[in-house]
Amino acid sequence: MCTCATPPDDARLLAFLDGEPDAALATDLVKCASCRERLAALDTQQRSLMINLRQSDTPSSLELGEYVLGLIPDARKREIETFLHGSERGRADVAQLRSYLDSLKGDIEFSPLERVQVLVAELVRGLGPAAGPAFAPALAGLRGAAVDDGTRLYRAGDVSIALDVMESGSSRMVLGLVSGAEAEGLEVELWQGDALAKVVPVDEVGNFTLENVARGKYTLALTAPEIEIHVPGFDV
Ligand SMILES: [Zn+2]
Structure with missing residues (x-):
C-alpha cells in the first residue's frame, strides 16, 4: 500500500524516470515500497516500448529525408513523429537535414x-x-x-x-x-x-x-x- 501523503500518479513517476528533478517524490520513494515497485514496473514497460518502437518504426535516413521534404504518407508520418518524440538522435538528424535543405535553397555559390x-x-x-x-x-x-x-x-x-x-x-x-x-x-x-x-x-x-x-x-x-x-x- 502507498504510504505517501500525496500519492504520485503515473505521469509524475514517468517524468521522474525521464530525469526530471522532483525532490519531494525522491523523498517519498525512499519511504514507500509500493511507489518504488510502480516506478520499477513503469521503467520496464517503457524500455520494452522503446525497444519495440526501435525495431518496427525506426526510419532510415532516406525516409527521414522524405519526411523532411513532406513526401511521407500521413499514416507513416504519424509513426515517424512518434519515433522523433522519443529519439533525440532522430530529432538531431531531422534538424541537420532541414538546415542542409535550407543551404541548398537559392543558387549559392x-x-x-x-x-x-x-x-x-x-x-x-x-x-x-x-x-x-x-x-x-x-x-x-x-x-x-x-x-x-x-x-x-x-x-x-x-x-x-x-x-x-x-x-x-x-x-x-x-x-x-x-x-x-x-x-x-x-x-x-x-x-x-x-x-x-x-x-x-x-x-x-x-x-x-x-x-x-x-x-x-x-x-x-x-x-x-x-x-x-x-x-x-x-x-x-
Ligand atoms: Zn507511495
Whole structure:
C-alpha cells in the first residue's frame, strides 16, 4: 500500500524516470515500497516500448529525408513523429537535414557559414539527346543494354563526373564515375525540383549506380563534407 501523503500518479513517476528533478517524490520513494515497485514496473514497460518502437518504426535516413521534404504518407508520418518524440538522435538528424535543405535553397555559390563549397559542373563532353545515339551500338554491345545517348562528362574544378543513362526494364539506370575527388564520404543525390529522389554512396573507386530512375529532368549533386558539385539540368 502507498504510504505517501500525496500519492504520485503515473505521469509524475514517468517524468521522474525521464530525469526530471522532483525532490519531494525522491523523498517519498525512499519511504514507500509500493511507489518504488510502480516506478520499477513503469521503467520496464517503457524500455520494452522503446525497444519495440526501435525495431518496427525506426526510419532510415532516406525516409527521414522524405519526411523532411513532406513526401511521407500521413499514416507513416504519424509513426515517424512518434519515433522523433522519443529519439533525440532522430530529432538531431531531422534538424541537420532541414538546415542542409535550407543551404541548398537559392543558387549559392559559396556558403561560408556552412564551410561547404558549392560548384556547378560544366558539361565538357556529351552528345545530348539532340546529337543522336552515336556511341549507342558500341556501349550497348558492351553492357548488354540499350543506351539513351552517349556518356556525358561534366567537370567542376579538378573533379570530373562521367554519366551514362541506360534503359533498365521499364525504368532507367544511371551509371556514374567520379574522378579527381577523394571517394571517401562521397554521396550522390538525385533531386527533382525540391524533392530528393535518391541518395547513393560512391564506392572506393568512384563508381555509383542510381537504379529505377523515372525519365525526367534532375539535378545531380555530388556531396562530401566540404564540397558539393551540382549537375543541373540532368536529363534521364
Ligand atoms: Zn507511495
